[in-house]
Amino acid sequence: MLQQAVEVHRAGQLDAAEALYRKVLQTRAGQPDALHFLGVLCHQRGRSDEGIRLIRMALRAVPRHADAHNNLGNIHKETGELAEAEACYRRALACDGHHIDALGNLALVLEAQQRFQEARRAYADLPERAPQLSRAHYLKGMYLRRHVDEIADLEQAVACFRSAIRCDGGNVRALDALGVTLYMLGRRDEAVGAYRDWLAHEPDNPVPRHMLAACGGEAAPPRADDAYVRDVFDQFAESFDEQLLENLDYRAPQVLVDALVGILGAPAHALDVLDAGCGTGLCGPLIRPHARRLDGVDLSGGMLEKARLRGGYDELVVAELTAYLRERPERWDVVLSADTLVYFGDLGEVLAAAHAALRAGGWMAFTLEALDGGNGRLELSSSGRYQHERGYVEQMLDEAGFVEARMTASALRKEVGKPVAGWVVLARKGGFARGQA
Ligand SMILES: C[S@@+](CC[C@H](N)C(=O)[O-])C[C@H]1O[C@@H](n2cnc3c(N)ncnc32)[C@H](O)[C@@H]1O
Incomplete structure (x- = not known):
């Protein structure tokens, strides 16, 4: 019965597995494996305290059970109790010095506690032991x-x-x-x-x-394939904010909104704004004071879900940007796009679509990665993002119909510890905005 419980547990049938573990425990009270696995299952179902209690009972019966110590450590790690987790992994290793999962987990919690020298030693130990x-x-x-x-x-x-x-x-x-x-x-x-x-x-x-x-x-394709963007950003969504803000010194949303605010003036909750490629919504809180309505669009459902949790948007839509813009003529006063057009090589179509989606006098604001040189080139760089020369961007803005363009150079993030050169671009659609003479 225990074996059957483990099989259905592995297959993800948690109701059936829980019922079977409990049946085992009815016939054999205190059976340590049933206690241990039921503990893991309780944690998976959000009942971490019960899980910890059950695995501790199993360990009272079998104190040198390395797997149980390791799984107890995992529950503590996932509930944020890193010191407790570390102690469990060390106990697992005291029972079995070659327990690679416990060693890998120990390295991870040492790193999470920013004890980098110890973490480095633990990670170095892994291939030596296995x-x-x-x-x-x-x-x-x-x-x-x-x-x-x-x-x-x-x-x-x-x-x-x-x-x-x-x-x-x-x-x-x-x-x-x-x-x-x-x-x-x-x-x-x-x-x-x-x-x-x-x-x-x-x-x-x-x-x-x-x-x-x-x-x-x-x-190189004219722009990154939709499937590529979705795959990369769905996987990245969970760690995007931490990675970009803490490790890569990411500044594109702030720098872009600062430049835009220089034109828009004091916040008056008066404008209809689209955050194009909104990702996890880092631009949202920065631009919200200017917006009467704030929409967001992104190809990645994972990223968009984070923006939804952050709040502040009136509508969030999973869609490809160019197609989405094309279907909404003269909808917004401002379209802003931080670090998204770097996934577009050819900017012609997306800028024409943005121009059509703006109302008269509206502003398109976006960032790009900069390419040196004066031949009007663009390039897909080995980072997977495109880089554009100033001349190319100016020509594309002109062809799309924008009447006024301002481009400033600015470092918007770091890579391998070095600043990445970027452009901050503001471009106006001709005509007069609402309320202007
Ligand atoms: C580097 S993130 C930037 C997100 C956000 N603007 C920020 O500054 O934090 C780039 C975003 O662009 C989105 N993206 C890239 N190409 C897109 C396209 N063709 N249509 C819609 N979204 C796209 C990605 O899914 C990703 O969320």
Whole structure:
């Protein structure tokens, strides 16, 4: 009966699994495995206190049960009790020094507690204790990439990802990480190899296809494919704010809204505004005081859900930006777009659609990544984002029908510790805005 309970538990049938664990405990009161697994299940169903109590009962019966200590640690980790979690993982390792899950979890909670030297040692321990385990090399590499003190850290991370792939050629997360780290090191040709290998394992995955083009291994598309944008940002949604604001010094929403406010003047809750590619809604609170109505559109449902939780928008729609704008002529006084048109190479169509969606006298405000040079070029860079020259942007604004354009250079985020050069662009549609003579 216990085995059956574990099977249905693994299959995600939590009601059936809970009933079976309880039946086991009715016939064998205190059966430690049933207590342990039922504890895990209770936590999964949001009853973490009950889960902790049950696993502690199991551990009173079998004190040297490494898996139970590890799972108890996981519950504490997920409920934010990091010191408790650390103690559990250490107890698991005292029972079984080769318990790789416990060691990986210990490294993670040390990192979360910002005890970086200890975390680094714990991550380094992983492949030493389990040299054949692909994930052990991968986790060490990811730690090094998250905490780059010097270029040697990135080189060591590359070596870790290569070892992970040697252990398991189908570890696509390691292939992904290898590609990104090689691009961070400027080793574009080698990155092409990593993306080709990843694509060979997952031919329908839009992410390696886009990144292969970004590294020059295939022709660049006119804009990032919808499936690529959705995949990347749905996965990124959970950690986007933390990653961008804390690690990458992301300033695009603030810098863009500051520039726009210089034109709009004092906030009067008077304008209809679209946040185009609103993501998790970082622009929302900044522009809200100027808005009578604030709409948001984004391709990624995951990102949009975060914007919904943040609040402040009147309507949020999951849609592709150009098509969405085209269907709504003369709808807004302001269309603002922070760090979204970097996923567009050809700006012609989206700017024409934005022009049509603005009312007379309305403003389009957006940021881009800057490309040096004077030939009116654009380029898909190996980061996967497009970069545009000033001349190209000016020409596209002109062709779309904007009458007044202001472009300023500004660093909008960092990458590998260095500021990324960007443009802040404001452009006006001709005619007079409401209320103007
Ligand atoms: C880097 S995020 C920026 C989000 C937000 N504007 C901010 O500054 O925090 C880029 C966003 O653009 C969205 N995006 C990219 N291409 C898009 C398209 N063609 N249509 C709609 N949204 C798009 C992505 O889903 C993502 O949420």
